Amino acid sequence: MDKKKIAILSEIFIFLIFVFGSSILLARYAQKQSFKEDLGSWAIHDPNRPLPSVVTPGPPLPPVPAPSDAIVIFDGKNLLNWVDAKGQPARWKVEGDYMEVVPGTGNIQTKMGFGSCQLHIEWATPYPPKGSGQDRGNSGVFLMGLYEVQVLDSYENKTYADGMAGAIYGQYPPLVNACRKPGEWQTYDIIFFAPKFDRDGKLLEPARMTVFQNGILIHYNAELTGPTAHKARPPYKSHADRLPLMLQDHNHPVRFRNIWLREL
Numbered sequence: 001m002d003k004k005k006i007a008i009l010s011e012i013f014i015f016l017i018f019v020f021g022s023s024i025l026l027a028r029y030a031q032k033q034s035f036k037e038d039l040g041s042w043a044i045h046d047p048n049r050p051l052p053s054v055v056t057p058g059p060p061l062p063p064v065p066a067p068s069d070a071i072v073i074f075d076g077k078n079l080l081n082w083v084d085a086k087g088q089p090a091r092w093k094v095e096g097d098y099m100e101v102v103p104g105t106g107n108i109q110t111k112m113g114f115g116s117c118q119l120h121i122e123w124a125t126p127y128p129p130k131g132s133g134q135d136r137g138n139s140g141v142f143l144m145g146l147y148e149v150q151v152l153d154s155y156e157n158k159t160y161a162d163g164m165a166g167a168i169y170g171q172y173p174p175l176v177n178a179c180r181k182p183g184e185w186q187t188y189d190i191i192f193f194a195p196k197f198d199r200d201g202k203l204l205e206p207a208r209m210t211v212f213q214n215g216i217l218i219h220y221n222a223e224l225t226g227p228t229a230h231k232a233r234p235p236y237k238s239h240a241d242r243l244p245l246m247l248q249d250h251n252h253p254v255r256f257r258n259i260w261l262r263e264l
Contacts, residue, residue, distance in 0.1 A: 042162075044170050044231055049161040055176040057214035060185045063097070063258040064120060073110055073245065074099060074259040082108045092249075098124075098257035101139060101249050108249070109145060113242030115194040116264040119143070120187065124255045125153035127183025131252075133159040137182060140169065140228075140248035143192045146239070147207055148228035151254060155179045166218045168209060169228045174218035185257070186214055193264070194241065195224075201238030 042049040066072050073081050076097030082090040090108040093100045125137025137153030147168075154165035154177055161167070166174030166188075180186050191210040198204055206226075211219040226236045247256060 039171065039225065039233075044233060045160040045163055047160050049173065051158070051161050051164070052173055052176045055178050055216055057178050057180060057216055060180060063122060064187065066120070066258075066260040067262065070120075070260040070262050071112070072260045073112070074256065076257055079108070081111055083111055084108055098255045100253050100255045101247075103249065103251040103253065106249050107142075107246055109244035109246040111244070113240065113244050114144070114261060114263065115242045117143075117190075117192055118262040118264060119190040119192060119245070120258070120260050121190075121256060122185050122187050122258045123151055124185050125151075125182045126253050127181075129153055129155075129157070129182040132157060134163060136252070137254055138248075138250035138252050139254040140250070141188060141190070142228065142246035142248065143190070143207075143209075144194060144239070144243035145246040146227040146243065147192070147209070147224055148248075149188060149190060149209070149211060151248070153179070153182045155181050166211065166213045168211075168219060168222055168224060170230070170233060171225055171228075172219060172222050174211070174213065175220070176216060176218060178213040178216040178218060180214060188213055189215075191264075195236055197236075197238040203236045203238075206236065 077094070079090040079092065079094060079099060084090055084106050091105040092102050092108055121141055123139070129136055134152070136157050137151070139151040140148045141151060142148045150163060150165055150167045150169045152159065152163070152165040161173035162170055164173060164177065165179050166177070189212040193208040195203060195207040196205040207224040209219050209222050209224065225233050227234060
């Protein structure tokens with residue numbers, strides 16, 4: 001092949017790389033804009049916000065084995081890796097291969113702190129179900145103790161869209177309702193990128209999440225507006241690079257098992 005043809009092919013290759021890269025940037029920009037427009041269209045916990053469609057997941061599976069480089073933070077045996085908000089031993093119940101919220105004992109959190117990570121956690125809401133709306137199988141998974149993915153019995157149970165199971169609470173509903181029946185084990189696989197701050201505490205990059213529920217994508221690279229709050233969307237405040245994972249006591253005996261993560 002002569003030099004002229006090689007030069008032409010090189011230019012075409014460079015052009016294709018430019019087009020491909022530009023399309024990725026435009027897609028990310030469009031996604032970012034759609035997130036902002038969606039948040040701007042609805043009040044926090046707006047009961048008129050559309051609910052996502054229902055997608056029936058596959059049947060429950062045995063616990064997913066942790067990969068070789070994972071940190072196992074609950075293996076079903078004890079709560080030695082967990083404490084309450086005061087740093088005292090966690091008082092939730094351990095039975096079989098799961099832990100269960102003991103209502104009124106408070107939230108629990110890991111002794112270790114974590115930042116960006118891939119988190120796997122399995123959970124089940126009580127059976128038979130009791131209550132309705134937010135008062136039915138309610139708990140939460142808080143990355144860094146601040147950024148919540150809601151746990152709720154959302155199987156044939158209506159509530160506000162940004163507070164149903166799989167919601168990034170108070171911000172984004174899940175793309176679909178992928179809940180199994182109460183009492184059945186469910187999974188969250190969460191790819192979490194922690195926010196970044198400069199030395200003066202100014203936000204450089206917001207937190208982001210991609211979430212799968214029961215193997216079904218329910219959030220893709222969602223840009224969080226700040227930490228979780230009830231009926232509020234507070235701004236970011238500078239915090240440590242690594243903070244504990246927290247599980248919520250919302251006065252319902254929700255169960256958790258097989259919790260592991262990979263640091264990113």
